[in-house]
Amino acid sequence: MGATTTTTYSMWSLFRNCRKACEWRYIHDLVPLEQDHNLAFGTVIHQCLEVWHGNGNLESVLDRIDRTYPNRNQDYAQKRDWHLAVAMMKGYASRYATEEFDVVSLEKTFDGKIINPATGASSRSFVLAGRVDGIVRTGDEHYLLEHKTASQVDADYLERLWTDFQIVLYSRYVEQVLGIRIAGVLYNILVKARLQQGRGENEAEYQARRAALIAKSKTRKTSAKRKLPESDDAFQERLAAKYAEPGMFHREMLYISRDRFETLQAELWELTQAFLDARRRGVFYQNTAFCFHYRRPCAYFPLCRSDGSPNVIDNLYRKVPPHEELRDEASVNEASTF
Amino acid sequence: MLPTKTTPQKQNLADLTVLVYGRSKIGKSTWCSHSDGALFLATEPGLNALDVYQVPIRSWDELLTACGEIAEGKHPFKTVIIDTIDNAYRMCSDYICTKFKIEHESDLGYGKGWALINNEFHRVLTKMAFMPYGLFLVSHSVEKEIETRTGKYTRIVPTLPDKARKIVVGMVDLILYCDLEAVTDEEGKTSYRRVMRTKPSPHYEAGDRTGRLPETIDLDFSKFTEVFNRPAAAPKAGVSRPISAPGDSRDKKPVPAGK
Numbered sequence: 001m002g003a004t005t006t007t008t009y010s011m012w013s014l015f016r017n018c019r020k021a022c023e024w025r026y027i028h029d030l031v032p033l034e035q036d037h038n039l040a041f042g043t044v045i046h047q048c049l050e051v052w053h054g055n056g057n058l059e060s061v062l063d064r065i066d067r068t069y070p071n072r073n074q075d076y077a078q079k080r081d082w083h084l085a086v087a088m089m090k091g092y093a094s095r096y097a098t099e100e101f102d103v104v105s106l107e108k109t110f111d112g113k114i115i116n117p118a119t120g121a122s123s124r125s126f127v128l129a130g131r132v133d134g135i136v137r138t139g140d141e142h143y144l145l146e147h148k149t150a151s152q153v154d155a156d157y158l159e160r161l162w163t164d165f166q167i168v169l170y171s172r173y174v175e176q177v178l179g180i181r182i183a184g185v186l187y188n189i190l191v192k193a194r195l196q197q198g199r200g201e202n203e204a205e206y207q208a209r210r211a212a213l214i215a216k217s218k219t220r221k222t223s224a225k226r227k228l229p230e231s232d233d234a235f236q237e238r239l240a241a242k243y244a245e246p247g248m249f250h251r252e253m254l255y256i257s258r259d260r261f262e263t264l265q266a267e268l269w270e271l272t273q274a275f276l277d278a279r280r281r282g283v284f285y286q287n288t289a290f291c292f293h294y295r296r297p298c299a300y301f302p303l304c305r306s307d308g309s310p311n312v313i314d315n316l317y318r319k320v321p322p323h324e325e326l327r328d329e330a331s332v333n334e335a336s337t338f
Numbered sequence: 339m340l341p342t343k344t345t346p347q348k349q350n351l352a353d354l355t356v357l358v359y360g361r362s363k364i365g366k367s368t369w370c371s372h373s374d375g376a377l378f379l380a381t382e383p384g385l386n387a388l389d390v391y392q393v394p395i396r397s398w399d400e401l402l403t404a405c406g407e408i409a410e411g412k413h414p415f416k417t418v419i420i421d422t423i424d425n426a427y428r429m430c431s432d433y434i435c436t437k438f439k440i441e442h443e444s445d446l447g448y449g450k451g452w453a454l455i456n457n458e459f460h461r462v463l464t465k466m467a468f469m470p471y472g473l474f475l476v477s478h479s480v481e482k483e484i485e486t487r488t489g490k491y492t493r494i495v496p497t498l499p500d501k502a503r504k505i506v507v508g509m510v511d512l513i514l515y516c517d518l519e520a521v522t523d524e525e526g527k528t529s530y531r532r533v534m535r536t537k538p539s540p541h542y543e544a545g546d547r548t549g550r551l552p553e554t555i556d557l558d559f560s561k562f563t564e565v566f567n568r569p570a571a572a573p574k575a576g577v578s579r580p581i582s583a584p585g586d587s588r589d590k591k592p593v594p595a596g597k
Contacts, residue, residue, distance in 0.1 A: 035487050077485075306508025311545035314538035315507055320487070 006111065007126045008323050009166040012271050017293070022275075023284035024300045030317040032299045041081055042149045044068050045190060046133065048089050049147050053103050053134060058093045062086060083197060083235055088190055091243025101136040101143070101186070108132050109326060110170075110177040117266045126272050129326055130170050133188075141183040143253065144171055148189045153250050161187055161252060165264060172261050184255040191248045193239055198230030350374075351566055352416045352472035354548070357423075357506055358534075359477035359496040360516025365532055365557050367421055369516070370474045372559035375416030379404055381425035391415065398433035398458075401426060405462065409469055417472035424477050427502050430459045452501065460505050467509055475506060479515070479542075494542040512536065513545040516557055532557035 015022040024030045047068075048061050069075075069082040111129035113122035134145030146167055150157060164185075171182040201209065206226040213222040230238075242248065278284050291298050298304075306312045352374040358366050370376060371390045378385060378392035379401060385392055395401045401420075408418060420426050431443060434455045443451035466473050477496035484493045494515065496503055507513065518530040535544045536551040550566050 031487070033484060033486060035485050037485075040485075040487075302504040302508055305505075309508050310547055311510060311513055311538075312504070312508045314545050315513070315543040316504065318486075 004124065005126050006129050006323060006326075007114075007272075008128070008130055008325060009169055010325065011322065012268065013165065015271060015275055018287040018290040018298065019278055019284040020286040020304060021290070021298055021300045023278075024303055026322050027279070027284070029319045029321055030300075030303070030313065031320045033316055033318050036299070037077075041084070041192070044081070044085055045088065045149050046147055048085065049092075049133070049188070050106050052089065052093065053145075054106055058090065061089050061093070065089065080197065083232070083239060084193060087193065087236060087239030087243050090240065092190060092249060094244075095249050101138040101145075103145075104135040104137050104142065104180075106134045108135060108174070108178070110173050112173045112177050114268055114272055115265060116269050117262065123269075123272055125276060128169070128173060128268070129323065130166075130173065131325055132170050132174060135174065135178075135180065135182075136186060142180050143184050143186045144174065144182055145186050145188060148187060149192055150189055151192050151194070153189055153191055153247065157189075158252060161254060165267075168256055168260050169264050169268065171256050172265065182256060184253055187250075187252040187254065189250040189252070191250070193242045193248065195235075195239055195242055197232075197235040198227065200229035201227045350472075351563060353470075354511040355467045355473045355475070355509060356512040356514065357475045357477065357496065357510045358514045358516065359479050361479055364516045364518070366476050366516055367419075369534075369557055369559050369562075370417075370419045370421065370476060373417040373419070373472060373474060375414055376419055377408070377413075377415035377417065378419045378421050379426075380421055381429065382422055385421065395426070395429070398426075398429040401429060402462065405466060408471065409465075411470075415471065417474060418466065418469075419474040419476060421476040422478065423475040423506065424497050427455075427459055427498055430462075431455050434458060456501050456505060459502055463505065463509060475510065477506075491540065493540065496543065507543065507545075510545075511547045512551070513543055515542045515544045517542070519554065534562070 011022065011026050014025060044065070048064055051061050051064055052058070065082060065085045068085070069078040072079040072082040109129065109131045111127050114126050114128050115122055132144050133147045136143050136145045144167060146164075167185045171185065174180060175182055203226070206224075210222055210224050213224050214220055286304055291301055291304070302316055303309075303312050358370060360366055367378075367385055367388060371378075371388050376390060378390050379395050380392045381395045381401070393400075393404050395404060407413070408415070434451065435441065435443065435445075438446060438451070438454070440446060440451060443455060445451060446454070463473075463475075477498055479494050480497045481492050482495045483490055494517075496506070498506060513536075515535040517533055517535055519533045520528050521531050522528050533554050534557050535542060535554055536546045537553045538544050548566075550568070552565065555562055555565060
């Protein structure tokens with residue numbers, strides 16, 4: 001890292017959660033070789049929403065999806081994601097055909113100084129950069145637009161939005177850098193349908209099911225027929241019906257407390273000091289409580305378990321410069337690991 | 339309890355933990371059979387053509403019993419070879435399913451079955467690696483489609499399930515990929531020589547923590563030990579060199595893996 005290092009919310013969040021993981025990502029530049037499927041799908045939907053809110057043209061959104069999954073006829077995973085993305089964006093366009101806000105800016109990047117709250121001096125080591133999904137205006141007030149894809153939206157999910165450190169921080173910087181007063185955040189949540197396209201059954205599977213039904217039947221007969229694969233049109237219809245349900249899209253508007261700004265500014269400063277100390281002493285300790293934080297192993301779990309084995313680094317990770325989220329369209333596929 | 343001096347770097351091949359993988363019949367077991375004081379824990383048939391000491395292993399319980407006897411040390415063996423580690427993992431899976439009275443790993447819900455298997459597998463392999471013997475793990479190879487941030491490509495990896503593979507890769511000192519390398523003579527005729535690849539590539543998994551091995555070496559144990567026992571170069575430590583991108587002209591693309 002150079003004299004003044006660009007940092008992002010992702011970096012500070014990771015540093016706060018697990019210093020060791022932060023070291024692997026931001027000191028050694030390591031990311032897992034294999035892409036996380038959920039993050040990749042979320043990136044595609046973010047791109048689609050950018051197009052939709054940019055020109056309001058569903059055709060160009062669908063064209064974008066088609067180009068993202070060129071091998072969908074041969075590749076099951078691509079086809080599954082293509083179906084989901086198409087149904088999600090058609091449902092979204094239908095639900096929000098007219099909006100109550102005007103789009104001021106989309107995918108806006110910013111950077112700003114990190115201030116010592118005690119002295120008012122700015123950090124000589126770090127600046128904070130970020131990218132907001134959008135800035136919208138409703139009436140006289142401006143809001144940050146924040147897209148989220150989720151597998152389900154329940155009470156816990158909505159409660160957690162209040163603790164979103166990132167968006168409050170970004171509001172502060174957007175105000176400072178762009179000179180726009182941000183009243184709050186408009187969370188735009190799209191739920192991923194869990195429907196699966198029916199794959200049908202082969203003759204052997206059908207005969208096995210039929211035999212089981214006959215064995216259970218008192219008459220020793222069954223009218224069961226072989227299940228055929230569900231056609232693309234039939235599956236899209238089922239998905240469209242699902243996305244017509246009210247719970248598949250949700251918008252939540254939260255107002256930002258001015259007091260929170262000061263608290264977060266102070267927290268961010270503390271994080272920078274802790275990071276400098278860790279880097280100076282070369283000590284980035286592990287937070288084992290974070291290893292399975294999302295009910296799955298952390299991306300760096302194999303690396304920590306092997307004590308940083310070069311074999312693991314060479315075979316399961318690759319080097320990618322940090323802060324991918326700040327890069328432009330050309331590299332937008334390279335979504336952040338965290 | 340605490341050490342008063344550093345542990346010396348392991349000099350003997352029979353002190354290392356090694357993963358040897360490649361297509362069927364390429365010569366993985368033959369190569370391992372030449373190791374010092376070799377004892378095969380044979381979890382699958384296929385050693386009939388070799389004159390070796392072997393213990394047929396039909397279950398995880400039998401593997402544990404064999405490991406217990408090896409740990410007692412009342413034997414002349416110096417290198418333990420699990421041939422294949424793929425089958426040993428399946429046995430570990432059956433053992434856990436029987437122990438928890440389930441038919442399938444997924445029956446316990448929330449991935450608990452898989453976690454129990456991986457923990458047991460990790461526990462036993464770690465214990466074996468700490469024994470004062472060499473530990474060679476043999477696996478077959480398979481082509482796996484890797485979806486990266488910049489696209490998809492095919493990579494040759496050991497046939498172990500993903501999480502088990504990550505456990506093994508993190509534990510071993512050497513990952514040796516047995517491959518066929520095309521050689522063209524002066525008359526333009528192409529023949530294939532059997533080699534071991536020892537350095538990582540986008541196209542296959544390999545690795546050498548000792549830093550002693552060349553990138554490619556003949557699949558011949560005597561040549562291997564000759565190179566390994568030469569005065570050591572600096573061993574690898576900490577974060578190593580990054581992998582070049584797929585398609586890099588410096589990377590030799592291997593012959594597709596056998597099942």
